[in-house]
Amino acid sequence: MNAPARPNDYTAYPDAKGRFGDYGGQYVPETLMPLVHELDAAYAAAKADPAFQAELAGYLTHYVGRPSPLYFASRLTEHFGGAKIYLKREELNHTGSHKINNCMGQILLAMRMGKTRIIAETGAGQHGVATATVCARFGLPCVVYMGAVDVERQKPNVFRMNLLGAEVRPVTSGSATLKDAMNEALRDWVTNVHDTYYLIGTAAGMHPYPEMVRDFQAVIGREVREQIVEAEGRLPDAVVACVGGGSNAIGLFHPFLNDEGVKLIGVEAAGEGMDTDRHAAAINGGRPGVLHGNMTYLLQDREGQITEAHSISAGLDYPGIGPEHSWLHDVGRATYLTATDAESLDAFMLLSRLEGILPAIESAHALARIGEIARDLGKDGVVVLNLSGRGDKDVNTVAAHLGRQI
Amino acid sequence: MTKSRIDARFAALKAEGRAAFIPYVMAGDPDAATALAILKGLPDAGADLIEVGFPFSDPMAEGPPIQRAAQRALAKGMTLKGTLDLIRAFREGDQATPLILMGYLNPLVTWGFEAFARDAADAGVDGMIVVDCPPEEADPLADALEAHGMALIFLTTPTTDDKRLPTVIRRASGFVYYVSVAGVTGVKEADADAVAPHVERVRRASGLPVAVGFGIKTPERASAIAQVADAVVVGSALVDEVAEAVDLNEDVTRRVLSKVNSLAKAVRFARRGLTAV
Numbered sequence: 272m273n274a275p276a277r278p279n280d281y282t283a284y285p286d287a288k289g290r291f292g293d294y295g296g297q298y299v300p301e302t303l304m305p306l307v308h309e310l311d312a313a314y315a316a317a318k319a320d321p322a323f324q325a326e327l328a329g330y331l332t333h334y335v336g337r338p339s340p341l342y343f344a345s346r347l348t349e350h351f352g353g354a355k356i357y358l359k360r361e362e363l364n365h366t367g368s369h370k371i372n373n374c375m376g377q378i379l380l381a382m383r384m385g386k387t388r389i390i391a392e393t394g395a396g397q398h399g400v401a402t403a404t405v406c407a408r409f410g411l412p413c414v415v416y417m418g419a420v421d422v423e424r425q426k427p428n429v430f431r432m433n434l435l436g437a438e439v440r441p442v443t444s445g446s447a448t449l450k451d452a453m454n455e456a457l458r459d460w461v462t463n464v465h466d467t468y469y470l471i472g473t474a475a476g477m478h479p480y481p482e483m484v485r486d487f488q489a490v491i492g493r494e495v496r497e498q499i500v501e502a503e504g505r506l507p508d509a510v511v512a513c514v515g516g517g518s519n520a521i522g523l524f525h526p527f528l529n530d531e532g533v534k535l536i537g538v539e540a541a542g543e544g545m546d547t548d549r550h551a552a553a554i555n556g557g558r559p560g561v562l563h564g565n566m567t568y569l570l571q572d573r574e575g576q577i578t579e580a581h582s583i584s585a586g587l588d589y590p591g592i593g594p595e596h597s598w599l600h601d602v603g604r605a606t607y608l609t610a611t612d613a614e615s616l617d618a619f620m621l622l623s624r625l626e627g628i629l630p631a632i633e634s635a636h637a638l639a640r641i642g643e644i645a646r647d648l649g650k651d652g653v654v655v656l657n658l659s660g661r662g663d664k665d666v667n668t669v670a671a672h673l674g675r676q677i
Numbered sequence: 678m679t680k681s682r683i684d685a686r687f688a689a690l691k692a693e694g695r696a697a698f699i700p701y702v703m704a705g706d707p708d709a710a711t712a713l714a715i716l717k718g719l720p721d722a723g724a725d726l727i728e729v730g731f732p733f734s735d736p737m738a739e740g741p742p743i744q745r746a747a748q749r750a751l752a753k754g755m756t757l758k759g760t761l762d763l764i765r766a767f768r769e770g771d772q773a774t775p776l777i778l779m780g781y782l783n784p785l786v787t788w789g790f791e792a793f794a795r796d797a798a799d800a801g802v803d804g805m806i807v808v809d810c811p812p813e814e815a816d817p818l819a820d821a822l823e824a825h826g827m828a829l830i831f832l833t834t835p836t837t838d839d840k841r842l843p844t845v846i847r848r849a850s851g852f853v854y855y856v857s858v859a860g861v862t863g864v865k866e867a868d869a870d871a872v873a874p875h876v877e878r879v880r881r882a883s884g885l886p887v888a889v890g891f892g893i894k895t896p897e898r899a900s901a902i903a904q905v906a907d908a909v910v911v912g913s914a915l916v917d918e919v920a921e922a923v924d925l926n927e928d929v930t931r932r933v934l935s936k937v938n939s940l941a942k943a944v945r946f947a948r949r950g951l952t953a954v
């Protein structure tokens with residue numbers, strides 16, 4: 272596609288049809304159309320309702336533990352010898368990642384809509400755990416769809432969800448990973464239209480999810496704006512985040528979209544390398560198409576069949592990306608880099624040793640590029656990296672790659 | 678040509694005073710040659726129109742039977758182009774039976790709507806059902822199909838209320854599909870009494886014939902629906918026959934066509950109060 276014109280106001284999107292330029296939309300079966308319209312109207316009303324926003328803010332403060340700190344990583348900065356590196360500590364949130372920001376917003380909306388049953392999809396299990404957590408907190412039944420392959424490789428999170436009272440349904444259809452879990456959740460929703468709320472875990476899917484999830488995650492970027500001005504007296508030169516479906520990244524980027532002096536950098540999972548077909552980089556290795564209700568960059572074959580994503584990180588193992596990222600890429604406002612499994616493992620080790628923080632293997636993808644970014648910006652520069660989750664869940668994976676038994 | 682084949686067929690059936698029977702088969706299931714043999718046998722087995730599924734990796738509105746059929750077809754290398762080849766081969770021997778392709782949007786996006794519409798019309802396709810392309814997103818595809826004389830057939834469902842119905846049928850042509858259950862294909866069962874008022878509502882609003890599908894598996898159920906609808910669609914029950922015949926090492930074509938035969942008879946005689954034999 273041709274590069275579309277840059278807009279005057281990036282925050283004016285999506286448009287009334289749920290579009291970010293050519294991307295987004297509502298490509299869902301007719302049975303779901305009335306439901307997504309209902310959700311769209313309910314979210315618009317909640318967004319404009321100060322009482323809803325105040326309730327959400329209260330839970331974010333007292334239950335999630337916000338604001339999360341912005342931490343100057345002095346040893347990491349020294350190590351690379353470039354720009355000052357700050358870490359936004361989303362891994363300190365309750366349940367250990369940014370996912371809870373979105374779950375808290377959506378569960379309050381679901382209750383406001385009178386829904387009595389929650390379903391979700393999960394890959395690594397982080398979104399499943401966050402969903403199970405808010406369902407336990409508000410006493411709603413919760414069904415989490417999870418690819419059978421992921422159930423095997425993320426056993427501790429499956430057990431956590433069970434402890435929280437959620438039912439985890441392994442999905443064996445298709446490739447039995449995250450995209451299939453999402454298909455199965457959509458099938459559940461089509462079947463249980465009257466009482467069920469589908470709590471999507473990333474800024475993808477049909478409108479209004481990309482907008483809504485972005486808004487709930489934008490608390491990250493809003494806090495960063497205030498915190499960095501307090502620490503440095505100015506905006507950062509760049510902000511950096513890993514990109515799976517793109518929720519932590521868009522939450523960080525969004526409050527900076529109209530500040531053209533702030534570079535927005537997303538890092539996709541390159542798996543075994545971009546010269547192989549075993550990666551999960553939708554923008555760097557895919558092309559636009561329609562899946563799960565939206566037009567966006569997708570991994571697909573010549574015939575338009577969706578291909579499997581591959582990444583060491585189950586949370587980035589998705590063949591698509593949220594539509595706003597596809598648009599920001601096309602208009603040139605954001606830049607999307609990649610990091611391989613091996614580079615991310617190295618970054619995981621580096622942060623653990625230098626700063627005493629075990630990053631989620633997802634977040635480690637962003638860390639894998641931070642050295643180059645910091646050096647490019649130079650010593651006068653300031654960069655903020657979103658540490659989207661903590662790495663405790665990944666110690667088995669890391670041990671296996673190090674050839675260690677634990 | 679093309680769309681007029683659908684209109685002509687429904688007009689003829691109306692004159693006969695009976696509903697149409699529309700079997701759904703998946704292109705390339707269990708393989709291209711067998712799928713073609715089934716396709717060729719369908720009109721004689723009692724199919725009035727035919728729906729041909731083109732496989733997609735992520736069929737979000739499909740239950741397990743059609744999901745597995747798509748997987749079998751993809752595993753055998755079936756593509757959208759291969760599907761059009763099947764249609765072309767079928768058309769060599771049958772110029773009268775309307776053919777509707779049913780599937781998901783992404784393979785069409787990949788092909789390009791305009792080029793696809795031209796090639797599909799040329800192969801002998803009369804209409805399209807695209808499950809994940811609701812009316813709000815349909816204009817580009819509808820324009821391309823219309824330019825080549827093909828119908829875009831829209832789905833209405835139990836959740837399509839009176840307020841929404843005009844949006845759904847705005848560009849409808851050929852016929853309108855009523856999805857008789859809120860759910861995926863091949864799981865819940867359709868109830869003729871519950872379906873009847875919806876069919877009437879859609880028929881009155883659209884002025885088009887209404888086909889009912891999703892949840893019809895037996896001749897008894899097909900007969901009951903045929904008394905209230907203009908067409909009865911059966912899909913999952915037929916692809917299940919393919920799967921079972923493959924499992925039992927039976928003649929797939931014969932088994933599927935014999936099932937089609939019993940369903941078609943049930944539909945044909947439904948309004949005469951006769952039972953299917």
Ligand SMILES: Cc1ncc(COP(=O)(O)O)c(C=O)c1O
Binds near residue numbers: 368661
């Ligand atoms: C810690 C962490 N970061 C990032 C992601 C990727 O999701 P997103 O791109 O939506 O932020 C996940 C997903 O599971 C995650 O658990």
